[in-house]
Each structure stands twice: as C-alpha cells, then as structure tokens.
Amino acid sequence: MSNESLEQLANRDYRWGFTTPIEQDVVEPGLSEDVIRFISAKKNEPAWMVDWRLEAYRRWQKLSEPHHWANVHYPPIDYQAIRYYAAPKAKPKLDSLDELDPELRRTYEKLGISLDEQKRLAGVAVDAVFDSVSVATTFKKELEKHGIIFCPFSEAVHKAPELVKQYLGSVVPQGDNFFAALNSAVFTDGSFVYIPPGVRCPMELSTYFRINASETGQFERTLIIADRGAYVSYLEGCTAPQRDENQLHAAVVELIALDDAEIKYSTVQNWYPGDAEGRGGIYNFVTKRGKCVGRRSKISWTQVETGSAITWKYPSCILLGDESVGEFYSVALTAKRQQADTGTKMIHIGKRTRSTIISKGISAGRGQNSYRGLVRIQKGADGARNYSQCDSLLIGSECGAHTFPYLEVANPTAQVEHEATTSKIGEDQLFYCQQRGISEEDAVNMIVNGFCKRVLRELPMEFAVEAQKLLGVSLEGAVG
Amino acid sequence: MTRESASERPMLEIRNLHATAGGVPILKGIDLVIRAGEVHAIMGPNGSGKSTLANVLAGKPGYAVTAGEVLFEGRDLTALAPEARAREGIFLAFQYPVEIPGVSNMYFLKQAANAVRAHRGMEELDAMEFLSLAREKMKLVEMSEALMSRAINEGFSGGEKKRNEILQMAVLEPRLAVLDETDSGLDIDALRIVANGVNALRGPARALLVITHYQRLLDFIVPDRVHVLSGGRIVKSGGKELAHELEAKGYGWIEKEAAA
Numbered sequence: 062m063s064n065e066s067l068e069q070l071a072n073r074d075y076r077w078g079f080t081t082p083i084e085q086d087v088v089e090p091g092l093s094e095d096v097i098r099f100i101s102a103k104k105n106e107p108a109w110m111v112d113w114r115l116e117a118y119r120r121w122q123k124l125s126e127p128h129h130w131a132n133v134h135y136p137p138i139d140y141q142a143i144r145y146y147a148a149p150k151a152k153p154k155l156d157s158l159d160e161l162d163p164e165l166r167r168t169y170e171k172l173g174i175s176l177d178e179q180k181r182l183a184g185v186a187v188d189a190v191f192d193s194v195s196v197a198t199t200f201k202k203e204l205e206k207h208g209i210i211f212c213p214f215s216e217a218v219h220k221a222p223e224l225v226k227q228y229l230g231s232v233v234p235q236g237d238n239f240f241a242a243l244n245s246a247v248f249t250d251g252s253f254v255y256i257p258p259g260v261r262c263p264m265e266l267s268t269y270f271r272i273n274a275s276e277t278g279q280f281e282r283t284l285i286i287a288d289r290g291a292y293v294s295y296l297e298g299c300t301a302p303q304r305d306e307n308q309l310h311a312a313v314v315e316l317i318a319l320d321d322a323e324i325k326y327s328t329v330q331n332w333y334p335g336d337a338e339g340r341g342g343i344y345n346f347v348t349k350r351g352k353c354v355g356r357r358s359k360i361s362w363t364q365v366e367t368g369s370a371i372t373w374k375y376p377s378c379i380l381l382g383d384e385s386v387g388e389f390y391s392v393a394l395t396a397k398r399q400q401a402d403t404g405t406k407m408i409h410i411g412k413r414t415r416s417t418i419i420s421k422g423i424s425a426g427r428g429q430n431s432y433r434g435l436v437r438i439q440k441g442a443d444g445a446r447n448y449s450q451c452d453s454l455l456i457g458s459e460c461g462a463h464t465f466p467y468l469e470v471a472n473p474t475a476q477v478e479h480e481a482t483t484s485k486i487g488e489d490q491l492f493y494c495q496q497r498g499i500s501e502e503d504a505v506n507m508i509v510n511g512f513c514k515r516v517l518r519e520l521p522m523e524f525a526v527e528a529q530k531l532l533g534v535s536l537e538g539a540v541g
Numbered sequence: 542m543t544r545e546s547a548s549e550r551p552m553l554e555i556r557n558l559h560a561t562a563g564g565v566p567i568l569k570g571i572d573l574v575i576r577a578g579e580v581h582a583i584m585g586p587n588g589s590g591k592s593t594l595a596n597v598l599a600g601k602p603g604y605a606v607t608a609g610e611v612l613f614e615g616r617d618l619t620a621l622a623p624e625a626r627a628r629e630g631i632f633l634a635f636q637y638p639v640e641i642p643g644v645s646n647m648y649f650l651k652q653a654a655n656a657v658r659a660h661r662g663m664e665e666l667d668a669m670e671f672l673s674l675a676r677e678k679m680k681l682v683e684m685s686e687a688l689m690s691r692a693i694n695e696g697f698s699g700g701e702k703k704r705n706e707i708l709q710m711a712v713l714e715p716r717l718a719v720l721d722e723t724d725s726g727l728d729i730d731a732l733r734i735v736a737n738g739v740n741a742l743r744g745p746a747r748a749l750l751v752i753t754h755y756q757r758l759l760d761f762i763v764p765d766r767v768h769v770l771s772g773g774r775i776v777k778s779g780g781k782e783l784a785h786e787l788e789a790k791g792y793g794w795i796e797k798e799a800a801a
Binding site for chain 1: 599601602603622623624626627628632633635638639641642643644649652653656657660692709713
C-alpha cells in the first residue's frame with residue numbers, strides 16, 4: 062500500500078476536521094461582566110436582554126460543575142481560558158444569500174449543506190451557525206407567507222421581543238444547572254422558531270452548527286414555540302475541526318408546545334470526537350428540554366450522538382398539559398475513548414400523560430456509554446403511562462455500558478414499564494454474515510444499524526441516511 | 542505437480558487434515574476428494590468431528606488447521622478469509638442459524654447476493670431485479686413473503702430457519718455447499734421441503750457435502766458416496782447402501798472394525 066493511501070486511511074475517521082481560513086472577529090479569552098456586555102453590544106441587544114444575561118452570570122458563579130454524579134471523567138475546565146465570542150469578520154447585514162462570503166458558502170458545501178435555495182431538492186430550510194453567529198438562513202420569505210418566524214436568535218430579540226421575553230428561560234431557567242447558566246450568560250446565536258396557531262410548517266427546519274475558531278466555546282441557544290394546533294419538524298446537525306485541544310460546547314434548547322401542538326426535534330451530533338488516544342474533541346454539555354404546556358400537545362426528541370469526546374445531555378419533556386405526550390429516541394455511540402452520559406427526563410404532571418423512551422447505546426474501542434433516565438409521575442398525573450426500553454450493544458472487550466434508570470411514582474394509577482438488555486456483537490453473527498460473502502466491516506454496520514432501527518426510523522429520511530453512514534464511519538476499525 | 546487438466550481436477554481435495562477447535566485437537570488426518578457434480582455424505586456419532594470439518598472448510602474463527610491441506614479448485618483454501626471463501630463459492634448451511642435483530646431477511650440476502658456477484662464480475666442487482674430473483678427462489682423452499690420482511694431468523698421456527706438457509710444457497714449459487722445437520726429438528730414435512738430445495742440445486746457444476754447423524758435425510762438427498770467419521774478420521778467409505786447399514790447396525794461395529 063502506498064504512503065498516500067495509508068495516510069488517507071488513517072485520516073478518514075473524521076472527514077469534517079478541516080478549518081476554514083477566514084478572518085475572525087474574536088474576543089480575548091476569559092469571562093467577566095465586561096465580556097457579557099461586549100457580546101450583548103455586538104448583537105445590539107436591548108437592556109432587558111443584557112440584564113437577563115448578567116443575572117444568569119451571577120447565578121453561574123454560585124453553581125459548581127456537575128462532576129459528582131455523571132459517569133464522565135475529564136480534567137477541570139479553565140473557564141477563563143475560553144473565548145466566548147468568535148465571528149467571521151466584517152459581516153454586514155445580509156439582504157440576500159448571494160452576499161454570503163464565498164469562503165463560508167464553500168465550507169457548508171464541503172459539509173454537504175447547500176445554502177443555495179434553488180439547489181435544494183427537498184424542502185428543508187437551513188439556518189447556518191458558524192462559531193458564534195448565524196451566517197445564513199434560507200427560505201425565510203417562503204416561511205413568512207405562513208406567518209412562521211425562523212431566524213437567528215439574535216434577530217428574534219429585535220423581531221419578536223415579546224415572544225422571546227415570554228418564553229426565554231421558561232423551560233430552562235437561568236440557574237437550572239451549571240452549563241445552562243453559563244449558556245444563559247454568554248450565548249451568542251442559535252435559531253428561533255415560532256409557528257402560529259393551526260399552521261403545519263410546510264418544510265423541515267434545520268440548523269447546522271459549525272465550530273471553526275480555536276480555543277472558542279460554542280454557546281448557542283435555540284427556542285422553538287409551536288402555538289395551538291401547530292406542527293414543526295426541526296433538525297440539527299453539527300461538526301467541528303480536528304484539534305488537539307478540547308473545546309466546550311454548552312447549548313440550551315427550549316421547546317414549548319401549546320394545546321394540540323407537536324414538535325419533532327431531531328439531532329445528528331457529530332462533533333469531533335478526539336483521536337484514539339483521547340486527545341482533543343468536543344465537550345458536549347447540553348441542556349435540552351421541552352414543555353408540553355397545552356392539552357394533547359406532543360414533543361418528540363430523536364438523537365443520534367456519534368461525535369464529541371464527552372457527551373452530557375438529557376433531552377427531557379415536562380408533560381404539563383393533560384393527555385400530552387413525550388418521546389425520546391436515542392442512539393449514542395462511543396468509540397475510541399469517547400464518553401457519553403445521556404438519557405432523558407419525563408416529568409408527568411398532567412392527567413393521562415404518556416411517554417416513551419427508546420435508548421440504544423453502542424460501545425466500541427475504549428468507549429464508555431451510560432444511559433441515565435428519570436421517569437417521574439407526579440401526584441396529580443392520574444392514568445399516566447411510561448414505557449422505557451434501554452438496550453446496549455458492546456463491540457470488543459475494552460468498552461463499557463452502564464444503565465442508571467430512576468423511577469419516582471407518586472400516583473397509584475400510573476403504569477410504568479422498563480426493559481433493558483445488554484448484548485455483545487456475537488462472533489457467530491459476524492461469521493454468519495461473512496459466510497454469506499459480506500465483509501466484516503459491512504457486517505458490523507449491518508448489525509449495528511439493525512440494533513438502532515427503532516430509533517433511526519424516527520428520523521426524517523435524509524437524516525436517517527446520513528445517520529446510518531455516520532454510524533458506519535464511527536465504527537471503522539472497531540472490530541478485528 | 543498435477544498432471545490432471547482443469548476439468549478433471551477435483552473441486553475439493555482434503556489431504557491429511559488435522560485441525561483444532563478452541564485449541565483441542567478434533568480432526569486427526571482427514572483425506573477426502575470431491576468432484577463437481579458429486580454428492581458426498583459424512584456420517585458419524587456425536588463428537589466425531591463432523592461439524593468441525595464444516596467449520597474448518599468455512600473458516601470459522603476459533604478453528605485452526607494444524608497440519609495437512611485443503612485445496613478448493615486447486616487453491617489453498619485455508620489462506621482465505623471467510624468472506625473470500627464464500628465469494629469463491631463455498632456455502633455452509635448452518636446447523637444453528639443465528640438471529641440478527643433489526644436486519645431484514647430480504648435486505649441481508651440482497652447484500653450477500655451483490656457481494657458475491659461483485660466478486661464474480663457480475664453487475665449488482667437493483668431492488669426490483671433482486672426481488673424477482675428472490676421470489677423465484679422462494680418457491681423452491683415454499684418461503685413466504687412475510688418471512689422475508691422479518692428480521693433474519695428472528696422468531697423463525699426450526700423448519701423456517703432451515704428453509705431460509707437453503708433459500709440463501711439457491712440465491713448465492715455456490716460451487717460447493719456444505720449442509721451441516723440440516724435435518725436436525727425438522728419434522729417429516731419440513732424435511733421433505735428442505736430436501737426438495739436441495740435436490741433442485743444439484744447439478745453437474747455443483748458439489749454437495751451433506752453432514753448428518755441420521756440416514757433419514759439421505760433417503761431424500763441420495764448421495765454418491767458415504768463416509769463415516771469417527772475420532773477425527775474417516776474410518777469407512779462406501780456407496781449409498783452404507784448409510785442403510787449404519788442405520789441398521791449403529792456406529793459401534795465400524796468403530797470396533799476401525800480399532801481392530
């Protein structure tokens with residue numbers, strides 16, 4: 062084998078590890094009230110927004126990192142060594158997508174995200190977030206016809222201040238947890254979605270997050286509100302360059318569903334996972350929570366987590382409205398030295414509320430994968446039902462799978478079911494496939510995809526295909 | 542050096558084969574020659590090495606050849622990975638086919654067929670082409686559409702699993718098929734369906750090695766040669782009538798004869 066092809070082979074694990082050479086507008090590392098005021102000024106924020114951030118900062122200073130309970134291990138993070146703002150330089154207000162910096166356009170094309178509305182086959186509107194700012198949002202005009210607001214968060218503060226004021230922090234309060242408080246103080250951009258009453262969003266909405274600058278944290282904030290009887294399906298994808306340092310990503314996502322509304326939120330998370338020795342990679346410490354405020358409302362989380370050195374996230378549902386429904390479908394893959402502590406919380410408050418949890422953990426290499434899930438049935442939740450299924454698949458003998466289910470039932474009429482399995486990819490299964498002419502690598506992919514099928518089929522078509530490929534790429538060289 | 546021409550060359554030549562399973566010596570000097578078009582049966586008591594022979598031919602991990610050679614169409618088989626052997630045309634119908642949750646039976650069969658076709662320089666079949674091929678072969682073993690859309694062998698009855706094996710064989714069109722106790726766990730009706738499927742696949746270019754504990758299967762799949770395996774060696778070979786003799790007398794007399 063030639064040197065060149067060997068090199069290709071060695072580098073192929075993370076295809077998204079390139080850096081975009083673009084002039085950056087960055088703030089010096091460190092966190093203080095001044096830095097927060099700087100970020101706020103960059104975004105032309107009104108006074109109430111600055112005050113909200115500063116309040117969060119004060120709360121954050123009183124909180125400590127959740128080291129004691131999560132099953133993840135990493136050296137202490139120096140929060141004064143992180144840059145809290147980085148943006149492509151000299152970006153005037155864009156009137157049309159044609160004015161987008163060609164370097165940025167190329168970056169997203171390289172990532173397989175076309176920002177060209179004409180070129181998109183399926184109806185998917187994209188908000189592209191590059192480090193701390195949103196650089197492009199497609200199909201805005203088309204969506205406006207339906208009264209839908211889909212824009213960068215920084216724009217929503219001006220465009221829909223009443224909605225932002227009413228709902229920001231209503232699901233994840235400023236002082237909710239250490240990382241959420243940090244995010245509330247320094248968040249830079251993210252997406253804002255509002256679907257008016259009775260409107261079924263005519264296309265998938267998606268945000269594509271890209272970390273590019275070094276030493277920089279990404280702190281995006283997403284807020285999605287589905288008004289009475291509205292429906293929206295929202296997708297989120299993420300990648301980052303390959304670097305030896307660890308980078309912090311601490312996002313907050315809040316979802317609000319009013320009466321009869323439905324929000325479907327899908328994530329394919331592919332941040333740089335670090336190398337085989339555990340050098341580099343993203344710390345993905347994210348708070349995602351939805352509130353089913355209205356009767357018969359529904360929030361559904363689907364996540365495929367293949368990237369990041371460490372993943373710490375628990376997309377949750379607060380089932381407040383009677384007969385509201387919460388769902389959590391998850392595939393978490395840890396290979397190399399990746400660690401994941403992920404799961405969900407289903408808080409049943411309303412009557413006859415229902416929730417479903419399907420979690421598939423895959424561990425390979427020296428990966429450590431923990432499922433952590435809370436099902437709480439509160440006193441008034443008559444007739445609440447939950448079904449949980451947590452399956453773990455082990456590939457090799459140096460990885461680990463752990464399950465931490467928590468169950469709190471305060472209503473005797475509730476029904477709660479929990480099933481859990483752990484299995485190893487059997488040599489017999491591999492051999493069976495190979496004896497039929499299928500290569501070992503294809504066989505592993507096939508078995509893993511079969512294991513995840515229940516979750517993958519919840520993803521929109523385009524995403525499901527991407528997710529399947531990602532699982533395959535992440536497992537390259539995991540067997541044999 | 543062989544003086545035989547390609548057409549006369551045996552399909553499979555096993556010479557003085559010694560092999561271990563999990564480090565334990567099981568095969569202790571097997572000699573066997575199978576030519577294209579022939580059907581050979583291997584019989585023998587439990588623990589005689591029948592399944593080990595099948596697994597060694599297919600290249601299952603955990604089985605090691607310690608001496609002797611296995612030539613498939615003149616080439617050293619033991620140097621090939623299991624999937625390479627399969628693509629070259631060696632098929633093993635498993636005694637205990639595994640279940641693979643979430644992977645559809647039809648999808649699996651298509652992946653396998655296309656992997657084998659690619660190796661043989663044939664074009665890949667698209668979904669529609671494959672479906673019509675699969676349907677034609679499904680008739681051979683009376684396989685239902687419902688079983689094709691389910692996960693591989695998941696919740697299949699013993700008979701359904703064995704029919705599925707023969708269906709895979711029919712689609713992959715191997716040169717040499719090894720049937721490892723395909724009759725075990727089958728009632729007479731299921732046995733007849735499976736045997737009919739196998740017989741339909743007999744042909745001048747294909748060889749079969751039928752491993753069985755009982756003569757019953759050989760009433761349906763009539764062999765050209767019968768070999769008795771005992772203590773890791775072939776201790777007696779004969780025509781199809783040998784199977785009947787074994788059925789009548791048991792294995793004891795051969796073992797005694799071999800020891801004498």
